[in-house]
Amino acid sequence: MKKRIFSLKLYLEGLRQTKLVGIVSFIILTIQAIAIPVGNAIDKISYDYSGGARGVDFIELNPMLYAVIYIVAPLLALSLFNFLNKRKSSDFYHSIADTRICLFLSYYAAICTWIIGICTLTTLIGVITNSIFPQFFTLNSVNIWLTTLNILAASLYSGAAVTLAMTLTGTLVTNIAVSGLILILPDYLTFMFKEMVMSNIPIAPRNGSFGDALPVGFNFLSVDFEISFTNISNAIYTIVLTLIIAAIALVIFKFRKSESAGYPALNKYLQAAIRITFCMVVCIFACGGIFVLSTGLETFGGPDIFALVMIYIAALIVYFLYEIITTRKFKTAFRTIPALLIVVVLNVACVLGMSSMYNSYLDFEPTASEIEYITVDQSDEYVYDISSYLEMKCSKIKLKDDNIKEIISGVLSENIKKIHSDRFYENFSSRITVTICVDGIEHQRYLILSEENLNTILSGLKDSNEYKETFCTLPDASSVSIDTYDMSKSISDSEAERMYSLMRKEVAELSFEDWYMLAYGNTTSNAMSDFNVTIIDGAKTYDFYIPIYTVFDETANEFVKLTYDKATTDKVVELLKNPDELEEISISFFNATDLYDYYYYLEDDDKDFDRLNKIIEYLVPCDSIGPDDIYCRVNVYDEYSMKYEENAKYNEFEVENYSVFFKFTGDPKDFIDEY
Amino acid sequence: MIVSKNAVKKFDTFTAIDNLSCTIPDGCIYGMVGSNGAGKSTFLRMISGVYRPDSGEVTIDDESIWENPAAKCQIAFIPDDVYYLANSNMNRMADLYSTVYPSFDYNTFKYLTNTFNLDPKKNLNSFSKGMRRQASTILALAARTKYIFFDETFDGLDPVMRNLVKKLICNDVVERKATAIITSHSLRELEDTCDQLALLHKGGLVLESDIGNLKTKQFKVQIAFSDEYDKSKFDGIDIVSFHKSGSVTNMIIKGEREETVTKLSMMQPLILDVLPLSLEEIFTYEMEALGYSFEGLFEEV
Incomplete structure (x- = not known):
């Protein structure tokens, strides 16, 4: 019998031993992958949705797949390699007629198979189910498959990390504890280290979060899935890291002794390393405190010293408690006291490291000539409308103006001086987040500056052609729809796309100032309706509304044309002549130069038929509008019924609604004033 | 043939196997006895490839066992605490054994399951200790390996089952020329089963001989x-144990019986009785000679 590195029989045995976890997970995830789109589609059908297809990201397609990283993959590893925790099972597997490498690789392949199968198949099922309803959902394939790839990579990583922990330890408690260390510790320590330093530097941008401390890679406790899981470099990094972790686990497994089963760690040195690491997780807080104390950033009082002492007491409790829990012996805890010297050394190293990082951050003080370019970030954290989307795009514009470089260089130097003299927040006025590029490396700073300097920088930005061009360019949309639920005639997606192209042209023709005001909603111009736009930018999907302002003549006219229906218009005219039958009327007046923004309501308790009759005299049915026309939109509700179910559990509204445009030949002010 | 040359195995500071050398020929049933902690189970684990000797070597048919699938596929090892998959039955375990033992024979498995009257579909958790032992024996014998190692196999078996297991082991050895190693504290069990017997003490081999x-x-x-x-x-006479009470002496003597009796007769004793020894007595006296005795404790009390 030859030595081999993989055994099909062992692999199948591994799949068999993990089938409970694998199949249950697969079924649950499959149900949600089908249920979500079907449920959403039923919802839309039942409410007679006519708003067009909505962009679907991974998070709306297979959100529970994240559970594979946190639950399924660790469970698969824990259940399959559990034999390493018991002497009799460990002996059995070490006696079988295959090499340890073969056993490890065959079993690990079984874990990977389940993970790959669950991730890809459930996403595929979700994609297929969504594709059945193209009228409701536009799939962002890049986002969906990139996120799936990242989750797959992260799941393989967590599976490998738990497997590594299991090869290093020999009890369930230590398996889980060390798994946690491997998965969380690098990110935790990096984040804490950075946070302790950055929180004491007022010019450091505070946009970090626990989980994205490491520049790339899978972060087990990442809270920002959309960023870290839609990045191809993250996936590649995580897969490479997985291979490294799995290779380390393989080597340890090969040399692991069967008799290690049941013991907390392979040897006393490893046990000490794990114990010290847990202790340092707590000590890092105290290190931060000592760092602040050593740099003189804050004056420490009695309560602070007490807090430091309490942290170190907590660290000692963790240190000894880990030993007692894992060995179940009190006397071994006393034997670990000498190793506390290592903890002391590590604490000193941590404090020195923080001080060094702090000084290095404040040493960055480039002259204007050293600065290659500056970018100004005015964008919000989230894109929620057209202005935030465009600002996000503009935040990448590189400013190379010498004056701006001078201002930034000066402001930065002044900020650093103020930090050193402990007067940073004196004469506080404005703040700005800038990225300063020196020698090809970008440094982000959150600076305090005068209103005058801020305006100069922002003017410099807004005056740049690149900014104007970027801001006045409506993005290419992956899908466009117009919600016409209240119109008598709906607008198809292709018609909406054509209208959107028209508006893109009109925005480009508009002056930057006018469009800037409109984009930020600083206008009296009426919005006839909204474009529901989905933009797929690489792996990111943005969904937001863009108002169809009346100032966009061609687009507005197209809207009137497309929604014109003679039969409905005639019906509305007829209804207006018999207002007694009406439940509610609303009339809003427009014109292209946004002069009018008035509403006229006629409701049950306030029926003013005289005024209505006067208005009707000036209404002219139309299927198009000219730039100088005054026109109005009339909404009529001729029936308002409410059905009560017998058991009164719920009720349902049925409203017959007609909404049409008319030309208005009179002066709206006459009627509104009267009102 | 299994050969151990100066094998040493330590657990931290404890030496479980101390420079052990022995040769176990093919086609025999080899019994191992020894005090608690003598190293019997450790030795079996070493020759099963579970443990790697810290020094020295153990080989099967001149091949090292450690990480050697060619050697390990010839070995079935039934430890004193047998491993079963969680919530499994015998059929499931047979599938697992067939995965790891290329020569596993389902016909033998079925035959033995019927012989022992065990339900192969019944959850092993519901089996008694003795039934679990029977199940492990069935699985090991169905593996049809050249070498089978039983660690404390007769523990928990009733006399009828013990005899059945012994017969099955003997049949296997005779029919397939297999080699079995059995460790036990019950010397009576080994007495009528084994061809050879070895006595281990503190990790070393103190006695190795064929039963006769x-x-x-x-x-x-x-x-x-x-x-x-x-x-x-x-x-001039090799005395293992000597107890004199008045004019009467009880001795355990090692050597040629006829020759020794002739020598003693020539001393013209008043009484001379020669009695055969059971294996249990031989074990006890040998251990006593090595200082493994608690009789003095009770005498003092």
């Missing part, structure tokens, strides 16, 4: 003389 030889080469002598005498009277 062991029984004839050691015997008990009760002897009395009219005049005063001491142990020196018997110089």
